[in-house]
Every structure is written in C-alpha cells, then in structure tokens.
Amino acid sequence: MKKMVLVFVLVVLCLVTISILLSRRSNEVAPVRLPEVSQINLYHYLSGSLQGGVAAMIETVNRRQKNFHVAAQALDHEAFKSMIHKTLAGSNPPELFSYWAGAKTQELVDQGKLEPLDDIWREASLDSRFSPVVINSASTYNGRKYLLPIGQHVAVFFYNSKVFAKAGLRPPANWAELVEAAEKLKQQGVTPFALGARERWPAQFWFDYLLLRTAGPEYRERLMQGTASYTDLPVKKVFGMWADLLQKGHFNDNANDLDWAEAAQLVCTGEAAATLMGTWAIQLLTGEGCGLKEEEGFDFFVFPDIDPAIAKVAVGPVDGIVVAKDSIHHELAKKLLPFFAESESQKTMSAGSGGFSPSLQVGKEYYSPLRRRILGEVESSQHWAFAYDLATPIAIAEKGMDSFNELIEFPEQYEAILDFLQQEINSLSDKQTKKQ
DSSP states (O other), X not given: OHHHHHHHHHHHHHHHHHHHHHHHHHHSOOOOOOOOOEEEEEEEOOOGGGOTTHHHHHHHHXXXXXXXXXXXXXXXXXXXXXXXXXXXXXXXXXSEEEEETTHHHHHHHHTTOBOOOHHHHHHTTGGGTBOHHHIIIIIEETTEEOOEEEEEOOEEEEEEHHHHHHTTOOXXXXXXXXXXXXXXXXXXXXXXXXXXXXXXXXXXXXXXXXXXXXXXXXXXXXXXXXXXXXXXXXXHXXXXXXXXXXXXXXBOTTGGGSOHHHHHXXXXXXXXXXXXXXXXXXXXXXXXXXXXXXXXXXXXXXXXXSSTTSOOEEEOOEEEEXXXXXXXXXXXXXXXXXXXXXXXXXXXXHHHHSSBXXXXXXXXXXXXXXXXXXXXXXXXXXXXXXOHHHHSOHHHHHHHHHHHHHHHHOGGGHHHHHHHHHHHHHHHHHHHHHHO
C-alpha cells in the first residue's frame, strides 16, 4: 500500500512539473527569424554642406532590392581624402566608397586598390545607361571599368539677382564686361567675387577657366601632364590676370580663411555679388540657411569669353562609386552597383545634390528651369574638362593648389610663386626618376 502511494505521488509530481514547463513555454515569445541580408558598407565624402541627395539615393537602393543592405557612413569631405588611403591599406576596407573620377581614381587603379567592374558592367548592360564620353573619361582606366558615375557638376558663377539689379548689371558676356562689372560693384561697396579657399580646391576654378579661356584645352592638357611648364608665358598671363583682380580688391579679404560654403553665404546675404563654384552650391542657396529662389533670388552665368577664337570648355567633377579590391565581400558588392545606376537612384541623387545625373535615362525635363539652362551651356561647350585637382597627377596638384593660396595672399609676387612652383615640380620629377 505504501508503495502504491509513493508511485502515485511521483506521478502527480511529474505531471505538475510538465504542466508548469508547458505553461512557461506558452508564455514565451517565439524568436523572430529575420531574413538573411548581407550588409555592404559604403563610405562617402558627401557630408556637411555637400550631403544633399546621397541619403535618398542609398534609401532608394535599399528599397529596390532585398538581398543586401547598404550601410552608409558619411565622413568629413576633407578628412576623407587622407583617411581613405589609410583605410584601403588596412585589412578590412569598406566594400564601396565614393570617389572622384579622374586622376584620383587613376592613382588607386595604378596602386591595385580597386576591383574592376567589367563583368557586372556587361551583365547589367551599363554601356546603355551612360554616354561614351562619360564612360571613357570617368569610368574607364587602363582599358577597364572601375567607377560607376552617380553625379556630375559644373562650375559657373552664381550671383545675387538683387545685387546685380541694384547695380544695373546684367551677366557679363566677355572679360571686359566682367572687369567693368567688378569695378562698378566695388564702387558701390559690394565685394564683386566671393571666394573661400581655406581647403584650396575652391580656388582652382579661377585658374582652370582663365587658362582654358586664354590658352585653350590642348595647352592645359600639356600643362596637367607635365609637358608644359608653369613658368611658360600662358601660365604667367593667367596668374597676372588673377593677381590684377586680387590687387584691385575684387575678392573678399579673408578668402584663405573661409570655406566654399561660407563664401557662398556672402552671396546669399548680398555682401558679395557672385561666386565661381560648382552646381552643388544650388542646394546651399536654396536651403534653409539662405532660402533664395532660383532665377529670382539668384541666377548664374558661365565664365565669360576672353579669346573668342578659343573653343568653349566646361569644367567640373564627376562623382562615382568604386569597389575596394581587398574588401571581404567585394564580389557581392559589385552586384549592388546596377541599382545605383537605375534612373530612380540617379534622380534622387541629382535632386538633392544640385548637380546632374550622368545617366542617359534621366531627361532634361526632370531638372528645374535654372538647371536646364546650366545643362544647356554644358551641352553647347565643345569640351568637358575635369577640375585641376582631378586632371593633374596628385603630387603636382597638391603643389599647384598651394600656389593658388599663395597668390591670394601675395598677388604682387605671382611670377616668383610660379618660379618656385616649377622648381618643386622639377624636384618631384627628379625624385621619381631616382626611384625608377
């Protein structure tokens, strides 16, 4: 009898224990199984005053496909230039990063840091999405595809419409009219040209256009590639013309202390009449901090003719996305690139950046009237040229941009500045020869 009671108690205890365990399990939330999504990292320099469009583009890419998630990291525009080299030298660089087409991309290709895109380019028929000019100049290096274009900008003068109207001015069509307008504005207490050269590159557009409008694109190409000298008469003429404007007080006094956005703000407030800058300035001039309306509060004009016999050239950069060869998932990352080339992604990037889509599938009707007019000026130009720092070997470009800041500070010394610049370039060439 005692044994039966003991067995009964043990059975009851087991049943109670099982009941408690089942009750607990029924109250637990079943773990959610998330779909397996491969994360692809993208580093970019489109931050701060240049951030427009990139977040919307990445959001579009993530929405358009479900196999990957692009995790973007925005880095300071200037810090990016040195940081990316350190990152690529490490063991785990990001799969994707934005980069400037031209000499900067060529440098990384020559160093073996970038993954060729020829296979995915063929599979996605990307030749049909971009013009041969863009493909050849921005995407192709050493005969292979390396860069997917996502944005194109052109440098023009943006001017405050009210300031011009008050001075009775219209956009100048030639150099004489530009100088005359500057004199008139200066007499009325307005700085004719705003320049923010703290990071050096914003000053390059003055050198680019002055050289292209006086010596032409063929000579500029020779200078960029080192077969012409900075002590040549054409370059001295350009520095002399620029120095003349500086000495007459046609630029803001603190040009080397401001960045490009601070200079554009002077145009917004009417302290300065115009600034020579890329179309990314549109997002600043129309943004919350300024709020000018296109074609009402501000407008544009191209750098005027100096020698009418010289072919018209437009200057600007092309931004793109490249794949790091040493990244862990670079093969997977390449599969994402066609989504950045889609018209929806290209449109969102263009809308926020102020520039233009390199895609043939984005028509002119997509742009505002102001930007359609700017695009018309680009199309009427016989040539397109990358800006100085994207058309010149990196080491030489660094020296050249230093000379622009020196000219701004000491315009009366322009010939000595050029002499010293050429000496430095010669020294770089000597060092390179010794290495070989």
